[in-house]
Amino acid sequence: MNWVVTNYHSSSNYQSQILQLTGLSNHQLPNLRVRRVLPLRSLNLGSIASSDSDKDSPDAKQSVPEDSINVVIRCRPLSQKEIEAHDASVVTFPGGGQILLSGLDSIIHGDNGPKTKQFSFNVVFEPRAQQPDVFLYSGMTRLVQMAIEGFSTTCFCYGQTGSGKTHTLTGPPGMFNRKKPIFLSPFCSQFNRKKPPDPLHPDHGIIFRSFLYLFSLLQDRQDVHYVLKATFLEIYNEKVIDLLNNTRRSLPVRWSKKSRSFFVENLFTVDCEELDDLLAVLEEGMRNRSVGAHAMNDVSSRSHTMLTISITSEQLMDNGVYITKAGKINFVDLAGSEMTKKTLSEGKTLREANNINKSLMVLGYCISSLSDPKKRGGHIPYRDSKLTKLLADSLAGSGVTLMIATISPALSNISESLNTLRYAARAKRIRTKPIIVMALIKRTNYSH
Numbered sequence: 001m002n003w004v005v006t007n008y009h010s011s012s013n014y015q016s017q018i019l020q021l022t023g024l025s026n027h028q029l030p031n032l033r034v035r036r037v038l039p040l041r042s043l044n045l046g047s048i049a050s051s052d053s054d055k056d057s058p059d060a061k062q063s064v065p066e067d068s069i070n071v072v073i074r075c076r077p078l079s080q081k082e083i084e085a086h087d088a089s090v091v092t093f094p095g096g097g098q099i100l101l102s103g104l105d106s107i108i109h110g111d112n113g114p115k116t117k118q119f120s121f122n123v124v125f126e127p128r129a130q131q132p133d134v135f136l137y138s139g140m141t142r143l144v145q146m147a148i149e150g151f152s153t154t155c156f157c158y159g160q161t162g163s164g165k166t167h168t169l170t171g172p173p174g175m176f177n178r179k180k181p182i183f184l185s186p187f188c189s190q191f192n193r194k195k196p197p198d199p200l201h202p203d204h205g206i207i208f209r210s211f212l213y214l215f216s217l218l219q220d221r222q223d224v225h226y227v228l229k230a231t232f233l234e235i236y237n238e239k240v241i242d243l244l245n246n247t248r249r250s251l252p253v254r255w256s257k258k259s260r261s262f263f264v265e266n267l268f269t270v271d272c273e274e275l276d277d278l279l280a281v282l283e284e285g286m287r288n289r290s291v292g293a294h295a296m297n298d299v300s301s302r303s304h305t306m307l308t309i310s311i312t313s314e315q316l317m318d319n320g321v322y323i324t325k326a327g328k329i330n331f332v333d334l335a336g337s338e339m340t341k342k343t344l345s346e347g348k349t350l351r352e353a354n355n356i357n358k359s360l361m362v363l364g365y366c367i368s369s370l371s372d373p374k375k376r377g378g379h380i381p382y383r384d385s386k387l388t389k390l391l392a393d394s395l396a397g398s399g400v401t402l403m404i405a406t407i408s409p410a411l412s413n414i415s416e417s418l419n420t421l422r423y424a425a426r427a428k429r430i431r432t433k434p435i436i437v438m439a440l441i442k443r444t445n446y447s448h
């Protein structure tokens with residue numbers, strides 16, 4: 001198998017693209033030996049790519065169109081607790097992707113301090129926005145389409161504790177808390193649950209909706225053979241734990257020279273032939289993830305979770321060559337930043353909070369460096385946490401990324417909301433270089 005990489009803006013005609021990129025003629029395609037990843041120069045993975053022999057190749061200098069991280073904001077409604085405490089709403093929505101934070105004089109003291117601050121984003125979801133709105137208008141559908149086309153895509157939720165990250169990705173607490181464990185084999189559908197897929201509920205979040213959309217798109221492409229695999233992990237107290245093989249053993253994160261990215265060794269991978277297999281993976285992972293209660297959220301994520309769907313496709317071209325593409329979708333539910341004085345965390349919860357805050361701080365440094373044109377080419381501290389290692393490629397590599405920043409409208413959370421909006425504004429300036437990873441295979445005796 002010979003891997004070729006192309007950029008997506010010109011991906012509509014792969015064969016002519018490959019010929020153009022490689023300078024080969026049509027009859028040479030089957031014997032192609034191309035191992036060059038074109039946008040290596042611009043991967044901007046800082047210190048990750050320590051020994052990079054490909055760096056100086058002429059191909060690597062080829063300019064590739066960039067993509068910005070797509071940043072959208074979701075503001076949840078005031079919670080019952082906040083309403084009962086007569087907490088004021090300090091967030092308003094002037095329209096056109098604008099969001100206005102008022103009441104800043106309560107945290108920024110001094111006569112000359114600003115009382116309001118306005119931010120501008122691609123899309124802003126107001127408190128009355130419903131789950132289908134967020135799925136349809138956040139850019140998530142584009143991510144699913146691009147993953148099928150061979151891109152590595154990521155949707156991650158960022159925000160303070162209790163701001164609605166898990167709600168946005170999966171739904172309110174209790175949507176996926178089956179009492180009985182689901183037996184998952186690596187070939188999931190052989191152990192099917194023999195029940196129809198769960199019906200779509202208005203509260204179902206982006207992940208469930210993406211699964212449905214993904215399968216509806218795949219069913220339309222009968223000319224292409226797809227293989228779907230899923231993994232689900234959490235980073236708990238700086239340890240990577242497999243949520244589908246629940247031994248709670250810490251798994252190592254390693255650097256792959258071949259794929260030029262970090263990966264988790266020995267992760268349990270589930271083959272998903274049917275929609276129900278994906279749902280089983282989601283349910284099992286949600287059941288096994290670490291949650292706990294504190295003063296600001298009764299069902300608070302105590303870990304960062306990452307659910308990955310790998311989509312490999314194989315299509316027979318006119319000249320008998322199979323084109324294989326490998327895309328993926330990562331759904332990342334970050335644990336929320338916590339002011340431990342407010343969450344009243346202590347003991348185990350405090351230790352978890354410190355680890356959460358530490359890894360989010362490293363993520364913050366990475367976002368801040370990547371968004372600054374002067375620092376972008378320098379050292380980016382991805383290696384300082386497991387979370388940033390696993391997000392490195394999504395943040396500044398060859399992926400397509402959607403960041404959903406969630407905030408509370410309450411005055412009592414104004415400094416956290418300001419921080420989240422500042423982070424989100426920085427993340428908007430990060431550029432990635434999306435690529436499709438493809439292989440060309442000549443087979444003599446293959447049939448689907």
Ligand SMILES: Nc1ncnc2c1ncn2[C@@H]1O[C@H](COP(=O)(O)OP(=O)(O)OP(=O)(O)O)[C@@H](O)[C@H]1O
Pocket residue numbers: 075076077079127159160161162163164165166167168171172173297299300301302334335336337406
């Ligand atoms: N947009 C929303 N509409 C209605 N309820 C919401 C919304 N967003 C969040 N909630 C509710 O607020 C509570 C906290 O939300 P959630 O657990 O998703 O927060 P979180 O950001 O994931 O918190 P943590 O970081 O502590 O895990 C939940 O009960 C959730 O259902």
